[in-house]
Amino acid sequence: MFLYELAQVSKEYSLGDRAVPVLKNIDLQIKKGEFVSIVGPSGSGKSTLMQLLGCLDIPSSGVLRIGEHDVLALSDDQLASLRCRTIGFVFQSFHLLPSYDAVSNVSLASTYRGLPQGRERALQLLKDLGLGHRLHHKPNTLSGGEKQRVAIARAMINNPEVLLADEPTGSLDQQNGQMILDLLEQFHRQGKTIILVTHDSHIAARAHRLIEIVDGQIQTDHG
Amino acid sequence: MDKLKDGLHIAIVNLLANKTRSFLSILGVVIGIASVVTILAMTAGARADVIKKVNALGLSLYQVFSEYDEKSFRSGELDFQDIQNLKQLHFVVTAFPKLNFFKEIRSRHKTLMGNIVGIDPSYFKAKNLTVVEGRNVSPVEIERRATVCLVSRKLAETFFPESDPLGQSLFFSGNRWDIIGLYNQEEARRTRNKRSTQEMEILVPLETLLRTEKEVDFQSLEVHVNPDFKGNVKEEMLAVMEGQDPKRKGLYSVWDQQEYIQKRLEIDRILSLIMTIVASISLLVGGIGMMNVMLTSVAERTREIGIRRAVGARKKDILIQFLIESSVLSGIGGFLGIFLGASTARALPVLFHKVFQVGPQLNPVFALISMVSAVLMGGIFGLYPAIKASRLSAAEALRSE
Numbered sequence: 001m002f003l004y005e006l007a008q009v010s011k012e013y014s015l016g017d018r019a020v021p022v023l024k025n026i027d028l029q030i031k032k033g034e035f036v037s038i039v040g041p042s043g044s045g046k047s048t049l050m051q052l053l054g055c056l057d058i059p060s061s062g063v064l065r066i067g068e069h070d071v072l073a074l075s076d077d078q079l080a081s082l083r084c085r086t087i088g089f090v091f092q093s094f095h096l097l098p099s100y101d102a103v104s105n106v107s108l109a110s111t112y113r114g115l116p117q118g119r120e121r122a123l124q125l126l127k128d129l130g131l132g133h134r135l136h137h138k139p140n141t142l143s144g145g146e147k148q149r150v151a152i153a154r155a156m157i158n159n160p161e162v163l164l165a166d167e168p169t170g171s172l173d174q175q176n177g178q179m180i181l182d183l184l185e186q187f188h189r190q191g192k193t194i195i196l197v198t199h200d201s202h203i204a205a206r207a208h209r210l211i212e213i214v215d216g217q218i219q220t221d222h223g
Numbered sequence: 224m225d226k227l228k229d230g231l232h233i234a235i236v237n238l239l240a241n242k243t244r245s246f247l248s249i250l251g252v253v254i255g256i257a258s259v260v261t262i263l264a265m266t267a268g269a270r271a272d273v274i275k276k277v278n279a280l281g282l283s284l285y286q287v288f289s290e291y292d293e294k295s296f297r298s299g300e301l302d303f304q305d306i307q308n309l310k311q312l313h314f315v316v317t318a319f320p321k322l323n324f325f326k327e328i329r330s331r332h333k334t335l336m337g338n339i340v341g342i343d344p345s346y347f348k349a350k351n352l353t354v355v356e357g358r359n360v361s362p363v364e365i366e367r368r369a370t371v372c373l374v375s376r377k378l379a380e381t382f383f384p385e386s387d388p389l390g391q392s393l394f395f396s397g398n399r400w401d402i403i404g405l406y407n408q409e410e411a412r413r414t415r416n417k418r419s420t421q422e423m424e425i426l427v428p429l430e431t432l433l434r435t436e437k438e439v440d441f442q443s444l445e446v447h448v449n450p451d452f453k454g455n456v457k458e459e460m461l462a463v464m465e466g467q468d469p470k471r472k473g474l475y476s477v478w479d480q481q482e483y484i485q486k487r488l489e490i491d492r493i494l495s496l497i498m499t500i501v502a503s504i505s506l507l508v509g510g511i512g513m514m515n516v517m518l519t520s521v522a523e524r525t526r527e528i529g530i531r532r533a534v535g536a537r538k539k540d541i542l543i544q545f546l547i548e549s550s551v552l553s554g555i556g557g558f559l560g561i562f563l564g565a566s567t568a569r570a571l572p573v574l575f576h577k578v579f580q581v582g583p584q585l586n587p588v589f590a591l592i593s594m595v596s597a598v599l600m601g602g603i604f605g606l607y608p609a610i611k612a613s614r615l616s617a618a619e620a621l622r623s624e
Binding site for chain 1: 229236237239240526527529530531532533534535536537538539540616617618621
C-alpha cells in the first residue's frame, strides 16, 4: 500500500508570459512507514516537490495520489482537511506564530481539526518533548532548538500519517540539529512516514531511502 | 460555537499584539459613532423639550381669526357674541378674545403702560396660571360688571413695592379697579419675547371691560377645547362662526395648535435625519479607514495566514477569522464611541449653554443601534480584506517574509 503515488507529475510557474518548469515528469512511490530523504542543490525543485507532497500546492499536470485521494480532484477545503489530518509540517524557519505562546501554537492545528482537548494534548506533547518549562513562552523567548521542538509538537498534534520536514536543522547548531533528527527517527520507529528535505548529504544519510533531485528530475533513488 | 469562541480569542490576541495599530484603526469608528450618538441624543432632547412645552400649554388650543375677502372687500368681525356662541359647543372648555389693549395705568404715585386682558374665571386653568394671592373673579362680579382686577406679580411689585397690593386700586379706562388677586406665570410659558408684555399685565372681567370701553378690538379668539374630543373641531367652529349667513362664508379661519406642533415636529424630524446622515458619513469614513488598516494587516500577516493554511485552516476559517477581527475592532470602537458621544452630548449644553439651551436625552436604544451598526460596519468593511486574506495561496503565503 503506497501512501504517495506520483505519476508524470510536473509543476511549472508562470513568470510573466513565460512558463518556467520546476518539476518535470516525476514518477515516485512512497510506502507507509518509510523514512525518505529528498536531497538536491538549491533550485533543484526539492522544495516544490515537498509543497506538492504536503498539499500546499497542486501539480500542473500528472497524477498525485495520497492514500485513496486524487489530489487534483480535491476541492480547496478537502485539501485543507487532508493537510490537517494526514500531514505534519516542520520548516527550516520554524513558522511559529509570534504572538502565541508555545501551547497555543501547538493547539492551533487541533482547533482547525475541531478535536476536543487540544490544549491538554498540546501540553502533554510539549512535556514529552522536554519543554514543560517553556509552555507559556512566546517564540521570541525560545532558543532555536526549542522553537523547532514546538514546531514538531504542532506537526504531531493531529497524529498525522506523514511528517514533512523541510531543512529542519537548517537554522540550528550541530547539537540541536542532532536532537531534532533523533526525534524524527523516534517518530519513524513509532510508525510515522518521515520525508526529510535537505541539501546536506550527511543529514540525508540518516534516512533509509535517498532520493536525489537535480534540475526538476529524479536523478537517483536508493532505498 | 467553539470556532466562534476560538475566533474571538484569536482576534483579541492579535488586537493586543498590535495595540497602536488597533487603536488607530478604530479611531475613525469611535469618532463616527460618537457623532451619531451625540446628534441622536441632542435632537431627542430638543424634541422632548418641545413635547414638554406643548403638554404644559395643553394640546387643545385653537385660534379663530378673521379673514379679508378680496372679492367682497369685507373682512370678518369678531365680537362677544361669537365667544358666547363658541362656548355653546359641547367640546369647548372656554374661549377668550385676544386684545391688543395697551393703556395708561395709574396708581396714586405712578403711571405706566400696561396690557389689559379680558377674562372669565376659567382663564387661569386654561392658561396654566395660578392665583398666588387673593382670589379669582367671581360669577357675581361678572354679573354686576364689577370693576375688579388681578395683576401679575411683576406689575404689583412695580406699583406697590412697599405695601400689600391686595385691596389697593388702579385707575384706567376712566374707572377705579380694585385689585383682588395676584397671579404667577408658569415657567414653561416664560418665553423670552413674551415676558415683558406678560409681566405688565392686568386681568379684568371681559364683560366689565366691554361695558367701560366702547372700542375694544378683538384681534382673534382663543378657544380651549376638551382634548378628549375626537371630532372635527375646526369644521364645527367654522360653522358656528359663519352661522347661517352666506355673507360670512370665508371670512374666518381656525388655527389648530396641535397641527402646528405636528408640523414643527415633522420639520425637527427631517432636520435630525439630515444631521444623522451627515454624522453617518463620518462613520463611513471611519469604516474606510478601518478597511485600510485591515488591508495592511493582511499584507503584513501573509506568513501567519500561510502557517494557518499549512496546519489545516480552510479558506472559510481565514475569512471568518478576519471578519471576527474587524467586527471586534469596530465593536470596541462603537463601545468607546457611545461613551464619547454620550459625554459630548452632556458636555455641550454645559460648555455652550447659549447655543444649546436644551439638555440631551440619552436613550439605551441609541446605544444598542450604535453598537449593532458598529459591529455590522466591521463586518462590511472587513469583508474585502478578509476575502483577500482567504484567497492567498498557502504555498506563496509561506514563502513570504
